[in-house]
Structures are given as C-alpha cells and as structure tokens.
Amino acid sequence: MAVVLLPAVLAAEAGGQKRFELEAATVGDALRQLPVQNLLFDETGELRRLVNVYVDGVDARSGRGLEEPLGDDSEVRVVGAVAGG
C-alpha cells in the first residue's frame, strides 16, 4: 500500500483526512483516487502546473512524472508550490 500525504488546504477539502493508504501502481493512479483529484488535475487531465509531487522525497517531475511506479511502501507527498514572501 502506498501512502499519500496532503497539505492542509487539500486535507480540509478531503473531510479533514491528511493521510491516505492506496493500492496504486503509479503516482497518477494514486492521485486520481483521491477525493481532491479535481483540485490536482485541470479539465484536460493534466497535473496543475503549481502542484508538486514527491515520491520518497524525490520530485516526480524529475523522473517519469505521473507514470512513476510506486512500491508497497512508497510515500507520495503533495506539495503546493511556494510563492511570494
């Protein structure tokens, strides 16, 4: 089971749940199972530009992106881009 961790804004939108345990083969499979998937993906199905996803601490965009495979104990962390001061 992979674990997905959400930031506060998304956790509030998921009924207060911050941590999800999911059966998912890839990062994309995991994110699309979440009750906040329409905040992560736009209407064309693309991951929103300022949504960053880390798999075991590594930016998924630096690897295979949404196709990044997940293992049984993978940790997927969703992080909104930081901007401003």
Next chain:
Amino acid sequence: MGVLLPVGTRKGLFLLRSDDDRTEWEVEGPLLPGWSVFHAAVDPRDGVLYAATNNFVYGATVHRSEDLGKNWERAEELGLPEDGELKLSATWHVEPGRASELWLGGDPGVLFRSDDGGKTWEVNRGLLEHPTRESWQPGAGGMCTHSIQLTDGTMYVAISAAGSFRSEDGGESWTPINKSVAAEFMPNPYPEVGQCVHKLLAHPKRPERLWQQNHCGVYRSDDRGDNWERLDGNGLPTSFGFPLALDPDDPDVAYVIPEQSQEQHFTAEGRLGVYRTGDGGASWELVSNGLPDRAWVAVLREGLAYDGGGLYFGTQSGSVWTSERGGGQWTEAARDLPPILSVEAASV
C-alpha cells in the same frame, strides 16, 4: 430577521451579522481558509451559501454550504471542454436564477449553469463560442464574467474587456449591447465589442433600465442596453471606478465609488467617497459622512452591495463600511480583515 454580509477576502470568507438595526456587527471567520473568495452570496430560494473560490495552486471552483458556513461541499464537475483550447482560470460570480438555475461567471469570459445546486456545472456554449470572442481582450483583472443579471425573460452578462451581452433565449445566443459605450483604449473607440465593463446591474423593479460602471465612464440604458447614455461629470470627480449599487425601489438612484484614474487605482481626490445620484445620473452628490476624508484605498467591483435597508462596502485595506439606505451616515462594521474582494447582503 437579521442581515448577513458574506465578505469574500483574499484569505477566506468572513460573515458579518447584525439585526435589522444594522448598528452592531458580529464577525465570524475566516471560513474556507486557503481560498480567495472572489464572490459569495446566499441563495434567497433556499438559504444555501455559495462561494466562488480560487487558489493559485489548486485552481478555480465553487463551494456550497447548507448551514451558513459550518460545512462545505465543493463542486464535483466544473471546467471547460477538454477538446477546447481554453482552461478555466478563475471563478468570479455566483448568481441564483429562475426555477432551479444557478449561474456562475468565470475567466476566460465564460458562463456556467447548474441545475443541481452547484454540484455540477455545464458551460454556456453560446458565450463560449460567441462569434466575436476573438475580438475580446483580457484586461488587468483577466477576462472575467463578473456581472450576471436576470430580469423578466432576459439575461445579461458583462465581461471585462469584452463588453455587455443580452440573451432573450435563456442563454442560447447573446447579442452585444455596447452601442455608444466608449472603449477609449482601442483604435476604434466605439467598437461592437471590447468595452471594459467593470460592473453591470439591472434595476429589479424597472428591468429595462441598466446601469454600468465602465473603465470609460458611468452609463445608464433605458432600453435593455440598446442605447446607453454617459453620465459622468455633473458631480463625479472622475469617470473611473469599479463598484456600483442601486436602490431596490427607486430606479433613479445609483451609487459609485470613483477612483483617481486607470493608472491610479485608489479612491479619487484622496478621500473615500461614495457618490449618489437621485435623478438617473444627471447629477451626483458626495455622501460620505463618517468616511475618512484622507484615504487612498480601493473598492473592487464586487465590493459594494445594497438591500432594502442599507448599503455596504469593503475595501482592499480590510474595512467594511455600512450605512442606512441613502448613504447618509457611514460606520465601520469591521476592520483589519484581509483584502476584501466582495461584499453581498442577505436577509437571514
């Protein structure tokens, strides 16, 4: 009965409550933390509170609450067609309609309809595929559909840097209604479309009468937008501004809060001035008792509201001001809120 003001801010939603005296206000919030609330309104049909919510990371959506903000649901389906080139970049205005209709304006110049209380939204094809769309140009605030008005069998929308449009067939088709409305920033200052409307309102008891605060002047139409008369001068310090309010019973009354200029988005003449006309815009008077006379603040297009008992507006510097009907005396109902994007009024 009492009064509820949903106040949308850059950092969530606040609810201001008062009894019918409108003298003491309780402030609740922030609700929807993490979301910029471009507009929020209570549907008078069922008391549901809607908020047009935007987050710079997670996009544009709509939230609804059946218990005035204790619990929220987010729209399940809201977006533009996958096969198109446009993407929804912001939600701007929620407007209850006829029967079960609920309307939503958004950027880029789009309109949605919901018939299930805001759970799912269908884009309005007549506006999305409007033959003049290529002539629309986004302004500084984006290309936002910010004004939606429904009167006897007629519907109006206004879009920044696109203009005003009228539909006689429930939104199937839209006719530009911008004749005699200036677009002084264009090579042709009187084009068919491209005018930068900042706010458009129809009078609830005289539905053929429309008012608009435009980038280039204040206007009134007495024939559903076929012709417009420019009304600035005669007491208004400038022609530029964003918000607009009416009187629910007197169609000759309107209120604006002028800004210095399109380059200087703060209140005109270094004061926080509300201007009122009681003669259809032929003349304007300052109604500012209680308002600061040294102020350089801004009131955004959704930041001024009215009902049968009063007037209400919020500033970008986080103050909410209220007055009895007529604008005779203003008091600060709340201060030090985040930058205020919108104010509405509801009876609860």
